[in-house]
């Protein structure tokens with residue numbers, strides 16, 4: 001059933017777009033028939049523009065990428081020619097900047113109680129936002145930070161918001177998208193209320209949003225595995241934060257059990273969350289047009305391409321396009 005359905009969706013949206021089916025841009029647009037932008041976190045080895053190609057090859061419609069090495073605080077400046085090539089590929093292959101969500105460096109802790117780490121994190125945040133600007137991108141996804149057990153959550157929230165406000169002064173336009181955490185260790189942002197308290201302290205609230213990671217939410221105690229779990233989570237998110245702040249979703253199943261606080265991603269349908277929640281997500285109209293990005297480990301025969309295909313096959317709107 002799945003491949004046939006997806007094929008039908010492609011053909012129908014292709015007809016609506018006209019006769020030209022030659023370019024890869026057309027292939028991208030066809031994949032967008034049901035308004036769901038499913039993709040994955042792709043690598044940048046060999047050049048940042050290669051990320052675009054990787055996503056297209058796996059049949060994705062949105063993607064995440066790192067903006068540089070995950071090991072160094074200081075990186076060589078982004079090459080202008082590479083940035084131009086990235087933008088060229090993006091437009092050639094039919095992606096909109098709103099469906100590309102760069103992921104912040106894991107080195108950063110913008111809530112760090114250690115002054116040197118805080119300073120380096122703030123500087124890296126400015127650098128990464130500048131890179132987004134150079135790449136023509138509007139969204140930037142960040143893990144809020146950690147108290148390291150040395151300061152209160154409130155103090156940590158103040159530091160995170162301070163770093164974001166500082167970076168926003170240095171770099172215009174890019175929206176900082178805070179990711180919900182799994183409540184592992186001393187991380188901040190596991191509870192939606194913590195994300196809201198950061199947002200409340202960001203001066204330009206048109207420049208802040210949230211990326212909801214399903215594995216993190218489940219590990220933090222939001223029960224997506226029960227019937228109606230996705231709707232319940234979105235309701236709670238809407239009440240505590242506001243759905244208009246939702247800019248992206250990370251689609252990950254969870255190796256760990258509900259409320260385990262462990263950040264352990266699993267392939268779609270192979271973990272404790274289960275396939276039903278993902279079916280609900282890809283059929284949730286409030287998630288139309290929002291990038292839905294996989295960060296799953298993958299296994300032989302069930303890598304990103306197959307998981308993207310599976311998720312698209314679960315979209316019931318597939319058959320409803322005229």
Ligand SMILES: [Zn+2]
Nearest residue numbers: 103143179213
């Ligand atoms: Zn993340």
Ligand SMILES: [Zn+2]
Nearest residue numbers: 216263264265
């Ligand atoms: Zn994670």
